[in-house]
Amino acid sequence: MKIVVLVKQVPDTTDVRLDEKTGNLIREGLESIINPDDRHAIEAAVRLKEGRSGRVTVLSMGPMQAIDVLSESIGMGADEGILLSDKAFAGADTWATSFTLGKAIEKIGLFDLILCGRQAIDGDTAQIGPQVADYLRIPHVTYVCDVEEVKKKTITAKRRLENGYEQVRCALPALLTVIGELNLPRYPTMDRLIHACREKAPIKVWNAADVGVQTRQVGLEGSLTHVIKTFAPKFKREGEILNGDTKVVVHELIERLKKSEGATACKAFSSTCKL
Amino acid sequence: MGVWVEIDLCDGCNLCLKACPYSALEVKKGKAEVLERCTSCGACLEVCKKKALVTDAKPREIPDFSGHRGIWVFAEQRDGQLNRVSLELLGKANQLGNELNQEVSAVLIGHHVSDLADTLIRYGADRVYLAENRLLKGYRTLAYTKVVEELIRKYRPNIFLMGASHIGQDLAPRVSRRVGAGLTADCTDLSIDSKEGILLQTRPAFGGNVMAIIVSRYSRPQMATVRPGIMEAIPLPDHKGRIIKQPISLSEKEIGLKVLNIAGEEKKQVNLSAAKVIVAGGRGVGDENGFRVLQELAEIMGGEVAGTRVAVESGWIPAENQVGQTGKSVRPEIYIACGISGAIQHRAGMMHSRYIVAVNKDPAAAIFQVADWGIVGNMHDVVPEMIRQLKG
Ligand SMILES: Cc1cc2nc3c(=O)[nH]c(=O)nc-3n(C[C@H](O)[C@H](O)[C@H](O)COP(=O)(O)OP(=O)(O)OC[C@H]3O[C@@H](n4cnc5c(N)ncnc54)[C@H](O)[C@@H]3O)c2cc1C
Ligand SMILES: Nc1ncnc2c1ncn2[C@@H]1O[C@H](COP(=O)(O)O)[C@@H](O)[C@H]1O
Numbered sequence: 001m002k003i004v005v006l007v008k009q010v011p012d013t014t015d016v017r018l019d020e021k022t023g024n025l026i027r028e029g030l031e032s033i034i035n036p037d038d039r040h041a042i043e044a045a046v047r048l049k050e051g052r053s054g055r056v057t058v059l060s061m062g063p064m065q066a067i068d069v070l071s072e073s074i075g076m077g078a079d080e081g082i083l084l085s086d087k088a089f090a091g092a093d094t095w096a097t098s099f100t101l102g103k104a105i106e107k108i109g110l111f112d113l114i115l116c117g118r119q120a121i122d123g124d125t126a127q128i129g130p131q132v133a134d135y136l137r138i139p140h141v142t143y144v145c146d147v148e149e150v151k152k153k154t155i156t157a158k159r160r161l162e163n164g165y166e167q168v169r170c171a172l173p174a175l176l177t178v179i180g181e182l183n184l185p186r187y188p189t190m191d192r193l194i195h196a197c198r199e200k201a202p203i204k205v206w207n208a209a210d211v212g213v214q215t216r217q218v219g220l221e222g223s224l225t226h227v228i229k230t231f232a233p234k235f236k237r238e239g240e241i242l243n244g245d246t247k248v249v250v251h252e253l254i255e256r257l258k259k260s261e262g263a264t265a266c267k268a269f270s271s272t273c274k275l
Numbered sequence: 276m277g278v279w280v281e282i283d284l285c286d287g288c289n290l291c292l293k294a295c296p297y298s299a300l301e302v303k304k305g306k307a308e309v310l311e312r313c314t315s316c317g318a319c320l321e322v323c324k325k326k327a328l329v330t331d332a333k334p335r336e337i338p339d340f341s342g343h344r345g346i347w348v349f350a351e352q353r354d355g356q357l358n359r360v361s362l363e364l365l366g367k368a369n370q371l372g373n374e375l376n377q378e379v380s381a382v383l384i385g386h387h388v389s390d391l392a393d394t395l396i397r398y399g400a401d402r403v404y405l406a407e408n409r410l411l412k413g414y415r416t417l418a419y420t421k422v423v424e425e426l427i428r429k430y431r432p433n434i435f436l437m438g439a440s441h442i443g444q445d446l447a448p449r450v451s452r453r454v455g456a457g458l459t460a461d462c463t464d465l466s467i468d469s470k471e472g473i474l475l476q477t478r479p480a481f482g483g484n485v486m487a488i489i490v491s492r493y494s495r496p497q498m499a500t501v502r503p504g505i506m507e508a509i510p511l512p513d514h515k516g517r518i519i520k521q522p523i524s525l526s527e528k529e530i531g532l533k534v535l536n537i538a539g540e541e542k543k544q545v546n547l548s549a550a551k552v553i554v555a556g557g558r559g560v561g562d563e564n565g566f567r568v569l570q571e572l573a574e575i576m577g578g579e580v581a582g583t584r585v586a587v588e589s590g591w592i593p594a595e596n597q598v599g600q601t602g603k604s605v606r607p608e609i610y611i612a613c614g615i616s617g618a619i620q621h622r623a624g625m626m627h628s629r630y631i632v633a634v635n636k637d638p639a640a641a642i643f644q645v646a647d648w649g650i651v652g653n654m655h656d657v658v659p660e661m662i663r664q665l666k667g
Contacts, residue, residue: 011481091297091314094448095457122481125460127448130416134452139417139531142445156535162441163595167536174531220314221335224457227296228318229488233479233619237631241638241649249650250660253632256648257609262630265551265608267577268665 001054001150003045004105006116006128007038007073009066034069037117039076039185041178044147045115046077046186055079057108061089061100070203074196075188081196082108086207091220094123098131100218103211105136113155114175118143129177139174145181277330278315280307284327291319291328296487335493342431343495346372349423349437349446350383350395350403353414357391359548360438362398362508364501367465368436369399369509371474374467377433380404384422386412389518396516398508403516404430408523410530413537414442418530420449426521427454432496434474436465439500447500457491458498463505463604473497479600479623504548504604505627545579545595552578553607555598555625558585559614559635559654566591568658569613575665578607583621599624613654617642634658 011030034042045056058073060066061084070081084104092100105114114133119126126142133140145165146158156169160179188196195201208215216222240256242249263269287305292298299313307327315332346368351358361381368379381400383391385407392403406422423446427435435450437443439461451458464477468490474497476489491497547553554573560566566580573580580596587597598605600620610628615621617633617640625631626645633646634654643649650657 090312091316093457094460095451098452123460124480125448126444127451127458127460130445130448131452134420134449140445140449141532143441160441161537164537164539166534167538169533169535171531220316224455224494225459225489225491226316227487227489228475230296230480230485231488233484233486233623237645237647239643239646239649241643241651243651246652246656246660247664249652250657250664253648253650254661254664257630257632260630262608265577267552268575 001048001052001113002111003048003054003056003113003115004108004111005038005041005045005056005058005073005078006101006114006132007042007058007060007069008035008117008120008122009033009060009062009069010035010120010122032065032068034072035117035120035122037119037178037180038069039117040180040182041115041117041176042073042076042078043183043185044176044178045113047183048113048147048150049077057082057111059101059104059108060084061092061097061104064205067203067205071193071196071201072188074202075193076186077192080202081204083203083205084207084211085205086218088208088215088219088221091223092218093223093225094125094127094131095224096218096220096222098128098135099222100211100213101128101132102135103213104206105132107206107211112173113150114138114173116175116177118177118179126177129175133175136173136175139170140176141168141170141174142177144176144178147176147182278309278313278317278319278328278332279330280309281327281329282306284325286325286327288324290322290324294318294322337492340433340495343433345378345380345430345432345434346375347380347382347432347435347496348400349435349443350381350391350400351438351440351442352383352385352388352391353442355385355388355391357394358438358440358442358503359508360440360443360501360503361395363503363506364436364438365395365399366509367501367506368434369511371434371465371467375433375472378402380430380432382406382423382426384411384419392516392518396514397510397512399511399514401516403518404521405518406521406523408525410525410527411523413534414446415530415532415534416445416449417532418525419446420453421525421529422521422523423450424453427456427496435496435498437498437500439502443500447498451498454496456494456496456498458500459489459491460500462499462501465499465501465506474499484619502604504606507606545593547579547581547596547598547603547605550579550605550607552576552609552611553581553598553605553625553628554578554611554613555581555583555615556586556591556613556654557583557615557621558589560586560591561614561655563591565614565655568655568662572611572658572662572665575662576609578609581605583615583618612642612646613658615642616640617645 056078058081143160149156348364378401380402381395459476600623606627611632633642633649
């Protein structure tokens with residue numbers, strides 16, 4: 001079973017700060033991590049390989065420092081890593097990214113399964129999986145939370161719905177996007193990590209020429225969508241703070257709600273209005 | 276190819292820093308400097324008063340899209356039930372359609388779903404493209420993709436909106452790749468740029484810490500998925516529209532996927548997006564008993580109970596009741612936040628509420644910044660007092 005896992009390096013968005021002056025993101029000092037969903041994809045791939053013959057290839061597109069996520073994936077049990085890195089890839093939207101990843105997968109050759117995370121926490125688009133699948137003309141299943149059976153030509157999986165589950169059988173080769181419910185990712189082992197950081201580690205770096213794409217097809221130039229502006233979200237309202245004794249402030253609040261246009265929405269008011 | 280600074284011209288005014296969507300500029304010792312992550316997008320060139328920023332990147336040609344007209348909304352249904360987000364999108368589409376002077380259409384796909392067309396028309400669809408077939412009964416990606424692709428190629432819409440629901444987020448990227456269209460995910464605002472007449476798509480990024488405005492200049496339709504619960508569904512009871520049937524040719528083989536089983540969860544359905552009043556609680560509520568008091572207030576006001584991620588993770592309320600970036604977006608008439616600090620991820624899901632009331636004992640809590648009325652105090656005193664006074 002040949003599996004390709006798509007893994008992205010992302011900034012840890014839990015402590016993102018903005019530059020007050022420019023409204024831009026302060027990237028300095030932001031820790032980079034493997035995108036959380038993608039860890040579950042790696043774990044699933046390694047488990048699927050265990051107990052049968054197979055190969056797990058981890059593929060990532062990003063700056064050179066993204067090599068760290070490949071080492072970590074190999075530490076978790078992946079066989080090899082490929083980093084797509086080229087200045088020409090910078091600024092890519094999901095159209096250009098899915099094209100670049102698709103081209104690289106074609107170069108890797110035959111595969112049975114492609115696994116990716118449902119979404120990346122920096123862009124939160126959840127678009128790459130289905131777009132890569134469409135580029136490769138294979139079916140996809142999103143929100144996978146359980147892989148039940150893998151046969152030669154089909155895979156049976158459970159996917160999450162808004163309020164329940166759906167069990168599907170999909171023809172192989174296929175692409176799955178996975179969510180956290182799927183499994184508990186293992187930690188990389190020390191000896192595998194050392195293996196992944198040796199000079200002869202099974203990691204390759206490909207540039208635009210290696211995957212056979214032209215500069216104008218990838219990165220910002222190859223993108224169909226463009227960010228024209230970023231700004232800090234504005235949430236502020238003209239707030240009024242009510243001060244004083246609880247009974248009094250609650251009374252004041254209720255008076256204001258009653259007079260507001262929201263009053264009709266409130267059951268408690270409509271009954272008092274009838275009096 | 277790149278962007279660079281003519282040092283002699285630069286006066287270190289900082290304007291380019293503000294314009295750069297990629298934070299790829301810095302001003303050091305009074306001079307701008309282009310960092311490695313620059314993508315040569317050119318946003319800085321326009322704002323530089325001193326013409327100190329230069330590029331050798333050629334401007335990209337925008338194709339002629341005058342043949343693409345109309346605003347489309349994907350009418351999402353499961354088991355013959357329309358997803359509310361589709362009606363919300365029709366509301367928005369009508370507004371965009373008025374500005375552009377273009378028609379609004381709904382794309383309705385399924386099996387025996389034609390009676391939904393009437394609802395779509397009464398929420399503003401001028402046309403309903405109807406695709407019915409036995410193989411389209413349940414949602415399956417490749418079947419729906421093929422139908423949508425054929426419709427887009429035949430009728431060439433200008434804008435195509437889907438809900439950022441499970442189905443929408445599965446289908447939209449697939450369709451976008453298939454028809455060669457740019458797609459923006461999970462938008463929270465849409466408007467038309469008055470100069471270029473293109474769709475301005477606003478969405479949060481980096482965990483809601485940054486908002487980005489995104490455009491699709493180089494492809495049609497301009498596609499976006501839109502977060503449920505943010506746009507407003509506007510009933511137009513007298514609106515007239517017509518149904519256009521789409522012929523279908525599909526085979527089981529090309530769909531590549533079978534649904535073996537669907538299991539619902541046996542939980543009480545909460546419908547936060549439709550609630551007019553929401554009483555929400557956070558860590559300050561303290562325990563499940565605290566939430567029972569909120570429940571009582573919600574019942575008196577005719578609303579629902581919701582909470583922060585902390586409240587969900589503490590097991591005080593079920594996960595479906597979480598409001599925020601990783602929970603639901605809601606826009607009730609009245610949102611009462613009790614013992615909630617107002618973290619950005621929580622505000623992202625409730626800031627579109629019509630009126631916001633905050634009860635928090637910390638006067639510096641961020642929730643007060645978004646509140647119309649705030650009470651600084653202990654919610655364990657304030658909420659029971661509200662119940663008492665409302666009961667009269
Ligand atoms: C990627 C990501 C996604 C997230 N998504 C979400 C999301 O969707 N929704 C969400 O809610 N959070 C989300 N969070 C978490 C969010 O950052 C906050 O941690 C969370 O919202 C805080 O919840 P809280 O306000 O209940 O708790 P706290 O921040 O601990 O605030 C408790 C508040 O209660 C007040 N208080 C305490 N006792 C009382 C009392 N007796 N009377 C009155 N006030 C009292 C305190 O003054 C304090 O302000 C997310 C975080 C991350 C990193
Ligand atoms: N640059 C990238 N390199 C490798 N995989 C990626 C990249 N971007 C996205 N992916 C994969 O696509 C998934 C969804 O990402 P996104 O569509 O950006 O939310 C991620 O969880 C990854 O598995």
